[in-house]
Amino acid sequence: MSWDLLLEDSISTVEDLADYLHVNDKDKAVLKEICQDHPLRISKYYLSLIDKEDAEDPIKKLAVPLTHESYLEGSYDTSGEKVNTVLPGLQHKYKETAVILSTNECAMYCRHCFRKRLVGLNTDEVVQDIQIVADYIEKHKEISNVLITGGDPFVLPNGRIQEFLEVLTEIEHLDFIRFGTRVPVTFPQRILSDENLIEILESYSKKKKHLYIVTQFNHSREITKESIEACNRLQDVGILVSNQTVLLRGVNDDSETMAQLQRGLVRIGVVPYYVFQCRPVKRVKRHFQVPLYEACKIMEETHAKLDGHTKRFRFIMSHPTGKIEILGIDGNQFLFKYHQAKDSRDYGKIFTRKVDKTSAWLDDLEIDT
Numbered sequence: 001m002s003w004d005l006l007l008e009d010s011i012s013t014v015e016d017l018a019d020y021l022h023v024n025d026k027d028k029a030v031l032k033e034i035c036q037d038h039p040l041r042i043s044k045y046y047l048s049l050i051d052k053e054d055a056e057d058p059i060k061k062l063a064v065p066l067t068h069e070s071y072l073e074g075s076y077d078t079s080g081e082k083v084n085t086v087l088p089g090l091q092h093k094y095k096e097t098a099v100i101l102s103t104n105e106c107a108m109y110c111r112h113c114f115r116k117r118l119v120g121l122n123t124d125e126v127v128q129d130i131q132i133v134a135d136y137i138e139k140h141k142e143i144s145n146v147l148i149t150g151g152d153p154f155v156l157p158n159g160r161i162q163e164f165l166e167v168l169t170e171i172e173h174l175d176f177i178r179f180g181t182r183v184p185v186t187f188p189q190r191i192l193s194d195e196n197l198i199e200i201l202e203s204y205s206k207k208k209k210h211l212y213i214v215t216q217f218n219h220s221r222e223i224t225k226e227s228i229e230a231c232n233r234l235q236d237v238g239i240l241v242s243n244q245t246v247l248l249r250g251v252n253d254d255s256e257t258m259a260q261l262q263r264g265l266v267r268i269g270v271v272p273y274y275v276f277q278c279r280p281v282k283r284v285k286r287h288f289q290v291p292l293y294e295a296c297k298i299m300e301e302t303h304a305k306l307d308g309h310t311k312r313f314r315f316i317m318s319h320p321t322g323k324i325e326i327l328g329i330d331g332n333q334f335l336f337k338y339h340q341a342k343d344s345r346d347y348g349k350i351f352t353r354k355v356d357k358t359s360a361w362l363d364d365l366e367i368d369t
């Protein structure tokens, strides 16, 4: 079956879901309401990874909505995406990087997504005319790279992906182009059943501009025969695949699980790039965020279990002011360092906040005087 038909065959209603997993009538009503605001989509492949017998199954938590999603504490824009949007579908926060929102669709609507405000919903924030975006990038010589994200760019038809590449690879001052996609993890059939996609990526990457893939494995059980093959197909044509994990309560919030994941990634040639502190997103914060104190302990213990090559990833908070590396705890202080900064004067700045055991985000911490 072609990938688009396979994707159409995904679970996309609460009734469909209830055919596979037990959902009682009361929860069904709540979930139906939740799915109007954050739609449901789970490929049959990803569904097959869920252990139906385990109520606490981490794979299930990533894919299946819970009634906890009714809690609306938090924000739908936790890192200042609105103020950094310079054109429809184009964000320019860090001077070297342009971020293109290529689509509002994904192969799976991950329950922890920080773009819940748009995935599977309206297309207002999605790029329409790529040439207008390219003209902006062309004028801004300080931009060295582009991240094509969404939604998930790999659910776009090949012709649209090619259109992006055709226009962007002509921009002389770009060093490289990245795709942010969870398709290798949630729907590897997109890559495995479409040789033409690989041919397109190979031809632009080898002849025009180097392409990189950034994906998101959150648990070692996502490293399967199929996801390995999908990564290998990309690697076979010279595309480096790196990974960003999100630290998530009930999914990977212990050092053994996190270390096993990072080791598994290195074993298949995927580069551990970032581990992100989960953002305070509405419908996410309450059940997925891990307090910073506990998060630092988990990351310290994870580091202690890994060799130097595997622990190259940075533990990061993506904040409106920049990408802030969470260095750890020293006495009664959290230590942070700007890895990327919206205000270039902040680059490299190290700063502290008073330790408390419950806060999970920078803005909730007290300045230590």
Ligand code: SF4
Binding pocket: 105, 106, 107, 108, 109, 110, 112, 113, 114, 115, 119, 150, 151, 152, 181, 182
């Ligand atoms: S694939 Fe990415 S953008 Fe889409 S729902 Fe998952 S985390 Fe969000």
